[in-house]
Amino acid sequence: MTEHHSTDVDHGHADGLPEHKLRRTDVFPRAEKRAVRQVAAMFGLSAIAGIGTIAAFFAFPADRLITVPALGQMSAQNVVVGGLMGVSILLIGLGAIHWARKLMPDHELVQERHDLDSTYADRKAAIDEFWSGAEASGFINRKIIRRSLLGAMALFPLPIIVLFKDLGPMPGTSLRHTIWKAGEQIVTDPQERPIRPEDIPVGGLVNAMPVSLRKLQDKQGNSNEGVKSVIVLVRMRPDEIVAQQGKNWDYQGIVAYSKVCTHLGCPISLYEHRTHHLLCPCHQSTFDLADAGKVVFGPAARRMPQLPITVDADGYLVAAADFAEPVGPSFWELG
Amino acid sequence: MNAIAANRRHPAAAYVVLLLALVSVGALYAALATPSRAATAIGSSTQVDQGKSLFAEGCSSCHGLNAQGSGVGPSLIGVGAAAVDFQVGTGRMPLAQQGAQAVRKASIYSDTERAALAAYVASLAPGPEIPSASMVDAANADLARGGELFRTNCAQCHNFAGRGGALTNGKMAPSLMNATPTQIYEAMITGPESMPKFGDGTMPVQDKQDIINYVHNLQNSPNQGGAALGRLGPVTEGLILWTVGLGLLIAAAAWIGAKAR
Numbered sequence: 001m002t003e004h005h006s007t008d009v010d011h012g013h014a015d016g017l018p019e020h021k022l023r024r025t026d027v028f029p030r031a032e033k034r035a036v037r038q039v040a041a042m043f044g045l046s047a048i049a050g051i052g053t054i055a056a057f058f059a060f061p062a063d064r065l066i067t068v069p070a071l072g073q074m075s076a077q078n079v080v081v082g083g084l085m086g087v088s089i090l091l092i093g094l095g096a097i098h099w100a101r102k103l104m105p106d107h108e109l110v111q112e113r114h115d116l117d118s119t120y121a122d123r124k125a126a127i128d129e130f131w132s133g134a135e136a137s138g139f140i141n142r143k144i145i146r147r148s149l150l151g152a153m154a155l156f157p158l159p160i161i162v163l164f165k166d167l168g169p170m171p172g173t174s175l176r177h178t179i180w181k182a183g184e185q186i187v188t189d190p191q192e193r194p195i196r197p198e199d200i201p202v203g204g205l206v207n208a209m210p211v212s213l214r215k216l217q218d219k220q221g222n223s224n225e226g227v228k229s230v231i232v233l234v235r236m237r238p239d240e241i242v243a244q245q246g247k248n249w250d251y252q253g254i255v256a257y258s259k260v261c262t263h264l265g266c267p268i269s270l271y272e273h274r275t276h277h278l279l280c281p282c283h284q285s286t287f288d289l290a291d292a293g294k295v296v297f298g299p300a301a302r303r304m305p306q307l308p309i310t311v312d313a314d315g316y317l318v319a320a321a322d323f324a325e326p327v328g329p330s331f332w333e334l335g
Numbered sequence: 336m337n338a339i340a341a342n343r344r345h346p347a348a349a350y351v352v353l354l355l356a357l358v359s360v361g362a363l364y365a366a367l368a369t370p371s372r373a374a375t376a377i378g379s380s381t382q383v384d385q386g387k388s389l390f391a392e393g394c395s396s397c398h399g400l401n402a403q404g405s406g407v408g409p410s411l412i413g414v415g416a417a418a419v420d421f422q423v424g425t426g427r428m429p430l431a432q433q434g435a436q437a438v439r440k441a442s443i444y445s446d447t448e449r450a451a452l453a454a455y456v457a458s459l460a461p462g463p464e465i466p467s468a469s470m471v472d473a474a475n476a477d478l479a480r481g482g483e484l485f486r487t488n489c490a491q492c493h494n495f496a497g498r499g500g501a502l503t504n505g506k507m508a509p510s511l512m513n514a515t516p517t518q519i520y521e522a523m524i525t526g527p528e529s530m531p532k533f534g535d536g537t538m539p540v541q542d543k544q545d546i547i548n549y550v551h552n553l554q555n556s557p558n559q560g561g562a563a564l565g566r567l568g569p570v571t572e573g574l575i576l577w578t579v580g581l582g583l584l585i586a587a588a589a590w591i592g593a594k595a596r
Contacts, residue, residue, distance in 0.1 A: 023595050065557050074558040082561070101595040188537050190483050199536020203526045206537045207487050234531065269491045272502060272529035279503055281491065286503055297503070 017108050025102045035102035042095030049088035056080040175333075176326045178210075178229040180307060185211040186256070186317045189230060194316045200254055203273040206233040207259070210319070228327050230259040231307055232269050233317070234289055236276060243292040245324065249308035251317065256307040257293050258327040261285055263300040265329040278304065301330060386455025389448055393429050402459055407433060414525065415462020416453035421521035423449045425514075435505030437528065439513065463524045470540055471516035473548035481549030484542055488533065496566035497553040502529055512554055516547045 024031040060077040067073050118126075134140050187194055189207040192214065200206055210229050217223050238253040249255070257278065259267050266282040276290035285298030293304035305327050308320035326334060342348060391400060397408030404410030411418070422428040426440035444452065453465060486495065492508035494500045499510035506529050511519065520543055526532035533543075564571040 021594075025595075068562075071562040072558055074561055078559065078561055097591055101591075106595065190487050191542065193537065195537055199534055201526075201532045201534045203532045204534050204537075205488075205531030206533075267491075269488070270502065270508075271531050272506065273526055273531040274529055275503070277503055281500065284503075 017110070020107055023102065023106065032103065035098070039095050039099045039103065042091045042098065046088045046091035046095065049084045049091065053081055053084040053088060056084055171331075174224075175328075175331055178322055178327060179212060179216065179225050180210055180229055180319045180322045182319065182321050183312065184319045185312070186231070186233065186309065186319065187211045195233070196315055197252055197254055197311060197317060200233060200235040202235050202237055202253065204235050205269065205271045205273065207231075207269055208233050208256070227265075227267075228260065230267060231256050232259050232271060232278070233309075234271055234273070234276070236273075236290060240276065240290050242288075242290050243294075245292050245303075245306040246308055249306055249320070251309050251311060254309065254317070255289060256309045256319075257287070257289055258305045258307065258323065260328040261300060262295075262302040262304060262327075263298065263329060382451045382454045383458045385448075386451035386453070386458075389444070389452050390455050393444075394452070397430070402456060411456050411459070413460040413462045414456060416457035416465045417463040417521040418525040418527065419453040419456045420449060420465045421518055421525060421527055423452055425518060427527070436507055439509060463521070466517060466520045466524075471520045471544070471547060473516060473544045473551060476541075476544040476548035478545070478548050478552055480542075481545030481547070481552075484538075484546050485549045488538070489546065492530070494566065495568075497550055498566045511550050514550065514554075516551065519543075519547050519550055 025035050060080060062077050064076040065073050066076040068079060139146055185194055186208050189209045195206060208231050213226055213229060217226050233254055233256050235254045241250060244250060259269055261268050261280040263283055263285045266280050268278055268280040270279040270281060276288060278287045278289050283299050285300035286296045287293050287304040288296045293306055295303055305323045305325045307323055309317055310320045312318045397405060398411050399405045402411040423444055424442055426442040427437035430437055492500055493511055497511035499508050501507050522530060523533040523543055564575060
């Protein structure tokens with residue numbers, strides 16, 4: 001084998017291949033021995049690391065913590081077991097590659113490949129066989145069978161398309177409405193505490209929701225209504241309000257806006273009380289709550305819908321009506 | 336000295352000189368730029384008087400001699416003792432320089448001086464008071480409920496692990512890892528910088544204690560899963576994987592593919 005290859009090597013460059021260069025391990029027996037030792041050492045160390053993994057698993061209780069420089073405090077067992085296991089598998093890989101590079105034969109081999117296309121006779125025979133089969137099966141002559149088969153095959157995908165109906169029901173008008181309605185009490189999220197106007201200081205923020213939401217969600221078994229009806233209440237000085245989406249939709253400087261970004265529907269309450277900007281952390285859409293919720297930055301295409309609010313007879317904040325425009329991300333039928 | 340002279344043409348010599356120059360300039364700047372520590376007012380009869388003279392010395396250049404505010408600093412009338420205790424206690428005030436965001440640094444005032452400043456500002460107009468020790472005591476707080484409140488009201492800006500996050504135009508929500516219970520409470524009632532206020536009406540003392548307990552828990556939770564990478568989620572994890580991870584894989588592939596000599 002080796003003998004044969006050495007002649008290959010001599011003529012190698014005549015085939016357009018670069019001349020084979022012998023490695024140090026091919027030439028010097030000491031280099032070869034050293035490489036053997038290195039490979040065996042890697043495999044041996046891997047075995048030791050493997051045993052060490054088992055030992056570490058038992059040696060470190062799960063709640064022991066250690067401080068790793070630059071990375072901080074973490075679980076000793078996770079670090080040592082994971083680290084040693086990683087070293088163990090890494091050394092197997094490194095040893096195998098080192099073995100292949102330094103010690104296994106590395107002569108260049110050329111494997112000639114025949115032409116990819118078949119002979120003319122083979123191709124003609126295949127075509128003839130196809131047509132004689134088509135003839136014998138009657139696919140060509142028996143038109144009624146052929147047409148009924150093609151018809152059946154054409155119809156087969158139809159039921160699959162009809163099954164898509166189960167993805168419904170269609171949303172109908174549900175994307176345009178929320179459960180907010182005139183007189184619906186506004187309560188804090190998540191404590192469900194009714195809110196008096198004097199509870200919110202100027203510069204204050206309250207995450208809020210409709211009072212009937214929890215019960216409705218429990219009944220429906222989903223949070224479809226919740227994701228549409230969550231709001232933020234913020235209070236500013238009435239003279240800071242530049243514009244609103246409706247006349248007197250605030251209550252003494254308290255404005256209520258949807259909490260659902262009109263871009264892709266992230267819930268947002270990053271409110272900067274000095275600029276009155278509401279920032280979406282997902283794609284940095286920014287809405288100006290002092291100026292009718294208009295988009296001042298980012299990819300959102302629609303302003304943040306405002307909820308008209310007032311107080312009820314007991315002095316608690318309530319909605320004056322539902323949102324006048326759809327909340328959340330835009331959808332196909334929005335127009 | 337001769338050894339230094341002999342090495343002056345060493346290739347690294349220029350870098351060493353540059354480094355020394357940078358360090359010395361930096362040290363000089365730090366020494367000169369440190370605001371001169373406000374001297375304790377001598378002979379003041381009351382805490383408010385002491386606070387007033389400290390204020391005139393350290394704060395009035397921006398906030399005005401009577402804390403009425405100016406073009407570069409807001410009015411402090413009615414901000415209350417809690418706001419002063421927070422801003423001065425976290426070292427944000429006095430500002431090192433004007434900018435989008437005041438950052439946490441070592442406070443230059445002692446506890447007594449801070450109390451005096453707070454007392455002076457509180458004397459100007461009623462405002463939020465510094466919470467008492469029992470108000471910020473989270474011993475009986477509900478951790479799970481604190482987590483729920485934190486995720487609804489705080490996590491949006493301060494990150495789900497309390498590590499802070501970016502706002503607009505260079506502003507940011509700071510990390511809560513060094514915040515004391517009193518400072519967390521004060522921030523909620525005074526709304527420092529961009530932060531909105533969370534009044535007692537919608538966020539009563541019990542709720543605030545629950546949140547304080549949760550933040551305390553976040554501050555003390557170890558990284559069971561290994562390096563936290565800032566607990567920013569997929570951003571840093573992805574960055575590390577794409578740079579360090581892929582870099583190592585490419586290096587390994589190059590090593591495997593290189594011809595052995």
